[in-house]
Every structure is written in structure tokens, then in C-alpha cells.
Amino acid sequence: MTSPKLISCEHCLTVQSNESPLCDFCELPVHHHTDNHGALQRAWSFLATALLLYIPANFLPIMRTTQLGTTTDSTIVGGVVLLWGHHSYLIAGIIFVASIFVPFAKFLALLSLCFAQSRVLTLSAQQKSIIYRATEFVGRWSMVDVFVVAFLTSLVQMGELMTITPGPAALAFAGMVIFTMLTANSLDPRLFWNSTHE
Amino acid sequence: MPLILCEHCSIAVTLGQLPDNHKASCPRCGHVLTRAYPNIVDRMLIFSISALLCLAISTIFGFVEMSVQGQERQVSLLDTSSRLAQNNDWILAAISLLVLIVIPSIFAALLAYLSFSLKIGQAKNSTIRLLRAISFIGFWNMCEIYFLGILVSMVKIASLAHISFGIAFYSYAFFVLFLFAAYMHFDKYQLSQLIKKSISTQQNKVLPNDLA
Ligand SMILES: [Zn+2]
Numbered sequence: 517m518t519s520p521k522l523i524s525c526e527h528c529l530t531v532q533s534n535e536s537p538l539c540d541f542c543e544l545p546v547h548h549h550t551d552n553h554g555a556l557q558r559a560w561s562f563l564a565t566a567l568l569l570y571i572p573a574n575f576l577p578i579m580r581t582t583q584l585g586t587t588t589d590s591t592i593v594g595g596v597v598l599l600w601g602h603h604s605y606l607i608a609g610i611i612f613v614a615s616i617f618v619p620f621a622k623f624l625a626l627l628s629l630c631f632a633q634s635r636v637l638t639l640s641a642q643q644k645s646i647i648y649r650a651t652e653f654v655g656r657w658s659m660v661d662v663f664v665v666a667f668l669t670s671l672v673q674m675g676e677l678m679t680i681t682p683g684p685a686a687l688a689f690a691g692m693v694i695f696t697m698l699t700a701n702s703l704d705p706r707l708f709w710n711s712t713h714e
Numbered sequence: 715m716p717l718i719l720c721e722h723c724s725i726a727v728t729l730g731q732l733p734d735n736h737k738a739s740c741p742r743c744g745h746v747l748t749r750a751y752p753n754i755v756d757r758m759l760i761f762s763i764s765a766l767l768c769l770a771i772s773t774i775f776g777f778v779e780m781s782v783q784g785q786e787r788q789v790s791l792l793d794t795s796s797r798l799a800q801n802n803d804w805i806l807a808a809i810s811l812l813v814l815i816v817i818p819s820i821f822a823a824l825l826a827y828l829s830f831s832l833k834i835g836q837a838k839n840s841t842i843r844l845l846r847a848i849s850f851i852g853f854w855n856m857c858e859i860y861f862l863g864i865l866v867s868m869v870k871i872a873s874l875a876h877i878s879f880g881i882a883f884y885s886y887a888f889f890v891l892f893l894f895a896a897y898m899h900f901d902k903y904q905l906s907q908l909i910k911k912s913i914s915t916q917q918n919k920v921l922p923n924d925l926a
């Protein structure tokens with residue numbers, strides 16, 4: 517069913533034979549999806565950076581609240597516990613899923629994809645495809661906690677009465693999410709299927 | 715018959731005539747290849763123009779107001795990043811500005827520009843490049859997530875302060891919805907076919923053989 521000689525232009529999606537370096541229709545360069553090694557190396561380095569940032573993101577405070585002279589630091593987990601204690605179960609649930617469950621699940625998914633592409637782990641192309649699609653649009657929602665801190669900082673600046681400032685984990689967390697997005701971006705799903713024919 | 719290569723697994727698929735609102739999925743990996751929307755150009759144009767209007771309204775009016783023990787404080791949409799910059803939180807200020815305003819406004823403007831050039835039948839060779847540009851910016855667009863963050867923030871401080879929403883808050887909510895609706899209609903395959911048809915009719919160029 518597959519014809520290895522066909523290629524699709526990334527710009528205009530015209531299907532053509534891969535003889536010419538330029539697209540038949542729009543004359544822009546056509547991209548050949550064969551560079552598994554470079555893409556995989558990039559994916560690994562992005563993923564390693566994200567994993568490193570994951571540690572300060574979870575253990576350092578993400579937000580600092582000063583209220584009438586008392587300063588309270590809260591970590592991500594601490595924030596969820598606090599919300600749960602205040603009976604804000606829906607918001608506690610959203611933050612738990614977005615900030616704790618999704619990043620963890622996304623790391624597992626990306627690690628298994630990278631290991632599979634490096635041939636340490638055996639996964640079928642079908643399995644890799646499903647994992648890839650699951651990670652593609654979910655990980656970005658982890659940014660919600662960073663945005664909460666950014667917005668609260670801009671809003672709650674009332675001097676002695678109440679002031680909110682961001683903690684170091686906010687940037688670490690933002691960096692972590694961005695690096696996992698870059699990891700997913702540098703894994704080309706086409707290569708899952710190519711490598712099965714080698 | 716038009717041919718399409720699956721974006722996820724490179725298998726060649728022959729597309730039959732797709733009824734409106736139906737999708738075609740890849741037989742091998744299940745990736746959605748294309749979805750046929752009726753009046754795709756008109757819908758994209760209306761949604762993206764509405765989004766831009768709502769964003770413009772959001773920048774003029776008050777966004778959120780809070781009061782604690784008689785002390786009041788109001789922020790506008792642009793304050794969300796300028797106040798962070800005043801606090802020397804430069805990176806968070808830049809993230810806020812990019813995520814809330816810069817990226818989504820470029821995103822909406824590109825969607826509007828693409829649908830407008832198709833509407834007046836003036837797609838050029840350069841219009842083709844917009845498809846990848848819009849996909850790229852769509853990947854990094856996170857204004858809906860920031861908006862969820864704002865809602866979560868409101869709940870977090872609800873017990874400490876009194877909060878009221880301004881016109882800008884509601885219009886920004888509509889901006890997020892309209893932008894999502896416009897992007898939903900951004901089907902690369904359907905639009906690439908329309909661009910190719912538009913260019914071919916303008917230049918009397920021979921149609922590529924995969925055009926119906
Ligand atoms: Zn092309």
C-alpha cells in the first residue's frame with residue numbers, strides 16, 4: 517500500500533515523486549523525513565533539560581504571599597493541598613491534573629518514545645503513534661499554574677495589606693513545560709513508521 | 715482522485731468526495747487527515763474578524779478590579795505585563811505579554827488575512843507559506859490556558875478580596891472563543907486545495923493532478 521517514492525510538500529500538501537528538491541506546484545523546497553539521528557539527539561537534550569527543571573519546579577516555592585507582615589511560601593503541591601483544605605475541590609482538581617499529573621504522565625510518555633526511538637525499548641509504530649498524539653496537545657495545559665502566579669502578581673500589589681510575588685519555581689516550571697513541548701516537537705511521528713521498514 | 719499523504723505516517727490515501735462536516739482518518743495510524751466544513755472561508759473570516767474586534771475592546775476597558783478592606787485596585791489587560799515589569803519580573807512580564815496579546819493577535823490576524831485573500835480570490839504563491847506559519851503559531855498559542863489561569867486566580871483570592879470583572883474580561887472571553895472557532899476551521903488540506911485553485915484560476919496555470 518505504501519509507495520516510498522511519494523512525498524508531500526509541507527507547504528501546499530501537493531503529493532509528488534521525490535525526484536526534485538523543489539515542490540512541483542509551489543516551488544518551495546520539499547523536506548525529506550529521514551533525519552532520525554539529529555532529531556532524536558535534539559529530543560533527548562530538550563527532555564534532559566526539562567527533567568532537570570522538574571526538580572526545582574516542584575521543590576521550590578512557586579508563589580510568595582505577604583499579608584499584614586507575614587510571608588507564606590507555597591509550592592505546587594502545597595497550593596493544591598491548601599485549595600483542597602478550603603473546599604475548592606474543582607480548582608484543586610484542575611491544578612492537580614494540570615501541574616502534577618500531566619507533567620508526570622508526559623515525562624513517562626516522552627521518555628518511552630525517546631527510548632523506543634533509540635531502540636532501547638520496543639514499541640510498535642501504532643503504540644508510538646497513540647502515545648505521541650496523547651502528549652501533543654495535553655502538556656501545554658501545565659502552564660496554567662505559571663499563569664496563575666503571573667496574573668496574581670500583577671493584580672495583588674497592595675503593599676502591607678497583601679502582596680503576591682512569584683517564587684523561583686514559576687520560571688523553572690515554565691521552562692520545564694516549554695522544553696517538553698520542544699521535545700514533542702522534535703519527534704517526527706513519520707519516523708516511527710519509517711524505522712519499522714529498516 | 716485527490717491524493718493526500720498522512721502527516722503522521724506518510725501513507726498515501728486517496729480521498730473520495732467528503733460530505734460536509736465529515737472527517738477522513740488515516741487507515742494506518744488513525745490521524746485525522748481532513749475535515750470538510752461547509753463555507754469554511756466565510757466562517758474563518760467571520761470568526762477571526764470577531765476575535766480581533768473583541769481583543770481590541772479588551773485593550774480599552776478595565777479588566778479586573780479587586781478591593782481589600784476599602785482599598786481598591788484595577789488592572790487592565792496591558793497592566794498584566796507592565797506591572798510585572800515594574801516589579802522586575804521581566805521574564806514573567808514577557809511571557810504574559812506574548813501569551814495574552816502578541817501571539818494570539820498575530821494568530822488571529824494571520825487567520826483573517828488568509829481567509830480574506832481566499833474570499834476575494836487573490837491567493838498568491840506567498841499565501842501558501844501562511845499554512846505552515848499558522849500551524850506553527852497555533853502550536854504556541856496558549857491564550858485559552860492563560861484565561862483558565864485567570865479564572866483559577868479569581869477563585870484562589872475570592873476569600874481574601876472582593877473581585878469584580880470589567881468589560882475587557884468578558885470581551886477577552888469572547889476573543890478566546892472566537893479564536894478557537896476560527897482555528898477549528900483551519901484545515902490545512904481543505905485550505906491548500908482552495909489556495910491552489912485560486913492561484914491556478916488567476917494564472918491559468920495547469921491544475922496539479924491531485925485537484926478534483
Ligand atoms: Zn508545495
Ligand SMILES: [Zn+2]
Nearest residue numbers: 720723740743
Ligand atoms: Zn497515518
